[in-house]
Amino acid sequence: MIFAGIDVGSLTAKAVLLRDGRVIAWHVEPVQATPAQSAGRVLEAALAKARVRRADLARVCATGYGRHELPFADLERSEISCHGLGTFTSNPAVRSVIDIGGQDCKVVVLDAAGLVDDFAMNDKCAAGTGRTLELLARTLGLPLGELGPRALRSRRALPVSNKCSIFMELDVMQWMHQGRRVEDIARGITASVARRVAALAGKVTLRPGVCISGGVSKNAAVVRELEAALGVRFVPLSHDPQVMGALGAACFARLEHGRARQEDRRVQEAGDPSEPMAAGPADAAPACPGCTGGSP
Amino acid sequence: MSVFSELRRLAEVPRNERLAAAARAGRPVIGHFCSYVPEELLHAAGAVPYRMRAVGSCGTALGDTYFSSANCSFVRRVMDQGLRGELDFLDGIVFMNGCDHNRRLYDNWRHAAPDTGFSYLLFVPHAGSPACLAQLRLELVKLAGFLGERLGVEVTDDRLRASIELYDRRRRLLRELAELRRAPAPPVTGTEFLALMLAVTAVPPEDAVDLIERALGEARAGRAPVGTPRLRIFVTGSCLEELSHLELVESHGALVVADAICLGARTFDRDVGADGDPLDALARRYLGRVSCPRMMDDVKGRMAYTLEAVRAYAADAVILEKLEFCSMMSGENYIATHELAKAGIPALALTRELYGGEVGQLKTRLQAFYEKLGNRS
Numbered sequence: 063m064i065f066a067g068i069d070v071g072s073l074t075a076k077a078v079l080l081r082d083g084r085v086i087a088w089h090v091e092p093v094q095a096t097p098a099q100s101a102g103r104v105l106e107a108a109l110a111k112a113r114v115r116r117a118d119l120a121r122v123c124a125t126g127y128g129r130h131e132l133p134f135a136d137l138e139r140s141e142i143s144c145h146g147l148g149t150f151t152s153n154p155a156v157r158s159v160i161d162i163g164g165q166d167c168k169v170v171v172l173d174a175a176g177l178v179d180d181f182a183m184n185d186k187c188a189a190g191t192g193r194t195l196e197l198l199a200r201t202l203g204l205p206l207g208e209l210g211p212r213a214l215r216s217r218r219a220l221p222v223s224n225k226c227s228i229f230m231e232l233d234v235m236q237w238m239h240q241g242r243r244v245e246d247i248a249r250g251i252t253a254s255v256a257r258r259v260a261a262l263a264g265k266v267t268l269r270p271g272v273c274i275s276g277g278v279s280k281n282a283a284v285v286r287e288l289e290a291a292l293g294v295r296f297v298p299l300s301h302d303p304q305v306m307g308a309l310g311a312a313c314f315a316r317l318e319h320g321r322a323r324q325e326d327r328r329v330q331e332a333g334d335p336s337e338p339m340a341a342g343p344a345d346a347a348p349a350c351p352g353c354t355g356g357s358p
Numbered sequence: 359m360s361v362f363s364e365l366r367r368l369a370e371v372p373r374n375e376r377l378a379a380a381a382r383a384g385r386p387v388i389g390h391f392c393s394y395v396p397e398e399l400l401h402a403a404g405a406v407p408y409r410m411r412a413v414g415s416c417g418t419a420l421g422d423t424y425f426s427s428a429n430c431s432f433v434r435r436v437m438d439q440g441l442r443g444e445l446d447f448l449d450g451i452v453f454m455n456g457c458d459h460n461r462r463l464y465d466n467w468r469h470a471a472p473d474t475g476f477s478y479l480l481f482v483p484h485a486g487s488p489a490c491l492a493q494l495r496l497e498l499v500k501l502a503g504f505l506g507e508r509l510g511v512e513v514t515d516d517r518l519r520a521s522i523e524l525y526d527r528r529r530r531l532l533r534e535l536a537e538l539r540r541a542p543a544p545p546v547t548g549t550e551f552l553a554l555m556l557a558v559t560a561v562p563p564e565d566a567v568d569l570i571e572r573a574l575g576e577a578r579a580g581r582a583p584v585g586t587p588r589l590r591i592f593v594t595g596s597c598l599e600e601l602s603h604l605e606l607v608e609s610h611g612a613l614v615v616a617d618a619i620c621l622g623a624r625t626f627d628r629d630v631g632a633d634g635d636p637l638d639a640l641a642r643r644y645l646g647r648v649s650c651p652r653m654m655d656d657v658k659g660r661m662a663y664t665l666e667a668v669r670a671y672a673a674d675a676v677i678l679e680k681l682e683f684c685s686m687m688s689g690e691n692y693i694a695t696h697e698l699a700k701a702g703i704p705a706l707a708l709t710r711e712l713y714g715g716e717v718g719q720l721k722t723r724l725q726a727f728y729e730k731l732g733n734r735s
């Protein structure tokens with residue numbers, strides 16, 4: 063049985079397909095004009111990679127900002143729950159998730175089943191998010207993918223405000239006008255974003271087993287700065303950290319399917335007076351057992 | 359037509375035909391900020407009290423010429439409406455020292471002088487001690503004198519008693535309706551209740567009583583608009599008037615069953631009573647009812663009120679509502695979050711701009727919070 067999770071974010075859309083609890087395909091690409099278009103494209107691409115058809119999908123769960131607008135989704139869950147269950151599925155040791163996406167940043171604390179116990183999310187300011195890194199990389203004249211590697215080559219970060227992206231940009235421009243090393247400015251930027259995220263993490267009590275997910279987790283400099291600021295080493299994830307939301311959504315699709323089937327069974331049993339009502343642990347919804355499959 | 363449709367319509371416009379009719383009949387319409395301004399006094403002076411709101415506001419562009427962006431969006435929006443002439447139907451406004459933002463609103467209003475009649479600042483003490491009670495009584499005497507002179511109607515004890523009786527009746531009816539929300543399938547949603555509060559504070563109180571009685575009639579007839587909710591929510595906070603926001607809160611099977619907000623319990627908690635000196639009684643009621651965070655000496659009282667309401671209304675969780683830059687709620691939310699955690703009551707603190715966007719983020723927060731509560735059940 064195949065389950066799909068689709069995460070339509072502000073910058074990218076992601077789809078993950080699960081079969082028997084294992085990831086069989088995933089796909090990421092920049093968002094289109096509408097969430098439905100983005101979701102349709104990533105889902106088709108993932109289906110093509112797995113060589114399966116839409117009709118083969120048992121259930122589809124949507125998450126991300128576009129989650130309410132996907133006509134073909136059977137259910138939707140918040141990004142917070144999905145990033146939680148996705149990272150937990152990817153590594154059962156995960157109990158805290160720092161997710162830095164395109165326009166928001168979340169810190170999620172999980173229980174032993176990978177479900178949300180507590181969370182914090184940035185306010186509308188985008189200073190600790192991927193959008194800021196994109197903006198400032200452009201200001202520096204670097205492709206986004208270059209920002210992290212260049213920052214890692216610096217030995218001294220130049221101070222960059224972490225109040226808001228506009229102030230950050232002003233600082234960056236000031237250093238550029240003074241002819242300072244691009245590497246040091248880049249490191250100032252990544253350190254500033256990390257400080258901002260660490261402050262958000264301070265709003266909840268992190269549990270050991272901290273991981274990082276979301277597109278910004280690919281920026282090695284932010285990761286290093288954040289580990290230093292939080293005093294932790296991030297635990298690894300078995301899949302691309304960018305698809306954790308979609309993976310979690312696929313797991314919720316699977317859980318929901320199990321729950322619905324149990325409900326059907328219960329109704330059938332209740333309708334047959336000769337059968338006693340089933341109860342107890344055997345009736346509980348199965349936890350997503352996690353997946354061991356590698357990414358294609 | 360259900361009275362709830364009429365209430366919704368009245369709630370969604372800044373002024374209405376009932377207000378216009380009262381004005382045509384020669385009754386001045388006096389705006390007032392904050393639930394600490396005794397409407398009874400305004401009514402006894404022959405006026406129709408009108409609870410100030412930002413309903414229908416189109417933004418803050420003009421308001422921002424007087425306020426900084428670090429002021430709350432309520433005062434910025436109201437200032438904007440005043441400067442655009444949208445509040446010219448008012449014959450006067452009683453401001454109050456509710457918070458610094460409101461206080462500055464009074465200063466700016468006097469400076470900009472929109473065509474809204476007189477501007478009066480009522481001083482209400484920030485505590486409930488006997489000295490504060492005596493001071494508030496003094497301030498009420500001053501306000502009564504001012505209104506009498508301005509409106510040409512002397513605020514006698516008899517007039518005041520009649521107004522108190524009318525407003526006590528409105529409060530009793532509101533409480534009755536609120537109490538019905540204890541039911542497993544409440545007869546009104548939180549959004550409907552807020553619409554009702556907006557409506558009944560924007561029409562003459564005589565009309566308000568009639569509207570609430572009709573709402574009670576429908577509620578008692580077995581109305582249950584959403585059936586049994588999956589989650590029962592208690593809401594507390596300061597300025598909260600956006601129906602669209604409460605609709606967001608009441609998503610994913612959640613229903614607001616009780617509150618401690620200005621346009622809610624703070625308005626209808628506790629009667630004034632007919633006994634004794636009416637000004638004494640007013641001062642006692644306004645300093646004695648469930649307080650708002652502007653009252654410096656009653657954090658415990660507010661927490662006790664919340665805990666008792668959560669129990670009485672079988673609420674599953676509390677949502678703490680705050681407008682960005684509201685210093686009152688910032689401190690209060692911090693304390694309340696810790697106290698609720700100690701009591702084992704799940705809570706979510708939300709910060710928003712009045713009629714601001716950010717719907718996506720608010721939705722995500724609320725949905726994640728409800729999912730978290732669902733995981734525990």
Ligand code: SF4
Pocket residue numbers: 430431432433456457458459460596597681683684685686687
């Ligand atoms: S929201 Fe807060 S700051 Fe704004 S007027 Fe109300 S109490 Fe004052």
